Amino acid sequence: MEVGTTVKNQPRADYISSIVEAGTAACRLYGPTKTNVVDIARLLGKSPASVYKIFPSKAAIWDAIAGNFFETDLRFTPSADGELTSAASRLKETALGQHRLMLQARHGDGQMFDLVVLAAEGNWPSFRDHLKRLEAHVRELVCAGIATEEFVPRNVDAAASCFCASIISLWDPRIIGALPWSHCELSAHELASFAVAALRPSSPGVESMAAE
Missing domain, CATH: 1.10.10 (Arc Repressor Mutant, subunit A)
Known part of the structure; x- marks a missing residue:
């Protein structure tokens, strides 16, 4: 059947x-x-x-087109040797790698980038699914970091949500579209490093998050 x-x-x-x-x-x-x-x-x-x-509608077609673009051109693939590196390194690689894909789309595929901006502005299902996939991957890396004692044991869902929220400016096409063309990745690198550091044992506020 x-x-x-x-x-x-x-x-x-x-x-x-x-x-x-x-x-x-x-x-x-x-x-x-x-x-x-x-x-x-x-x-x-x-x-x-x-x-x-x-x-059923033009909106449904546009959402499907945006969804396909999110899943193909804007889906970050970690490096092949990622399993050999620390969870913290992979988390940082994911944050910056996804940011680079967005920048590449903005600079090299402007019409499609405009479409994903519309998807973000309208909170289309394709955009929500894209963010859910990213957060699920972050959640896996947080779990891996806790297992290897790189990160402090805590509420994994809350930690993943907080991490994604703290670096959303690197992933949101609306914000990226507003960046000056001379934007340098240095600030993105610093932001990703800061967000990863918040998961480590020496981070301020660890006790309060671990208790949740």
């Missing part, structure tokens, strides 16, 4: 991917505010009505 269902739904899944791919191409050509469903349908060689049979 499951196999039959998968085969039956495959054409629909393929068409969804085709719409997202065409929507991404249209967004890069015309920009997210000027692109419409007619443009996407034309690139597909289909009618707008056929696109709306898959997505």
Whole structure:
């Protein structure tokens, strides 16, 4: 039954991917505010009505396009030897690596960056899912750091949330979009180092957080 269902739904899944791919191409050509469903349908060689049979609204299409961009171009991949380094180093690498991906999108893929800014401003599901993935990865690294005694035992969920909140300026496209073009990564490096240091045993306020 499951196999039959998968085969039956495959054409629909393929068409969804085709719409997202065409929507991404249209967004890069015309920009997210000027692109419409007619443009996407034309690139597909289909009618707008056929696109709306898959997505109920233009907003749903845009959210799917943004979601795909978050998952592909804006999904940070740790270095291959990451398991050999400390949890603190991996946490810092994640913070700065994700920041670099955002900067690269802003400087090299402006139309798509404008789309993810819209996703952040509108609190679209794609943006919320993106932040949830980042926080889940941070949570794993905090757990690893506690296990190796790099970090003080504490409420892991609270620690991960606080870490992400403290460096959100490195990850939020709205804030990054407002940065001057001459922005240097030095301040980002200092911020990430400061946030990681807050998890270490010698950090001020450890006792109060550990008690939560």
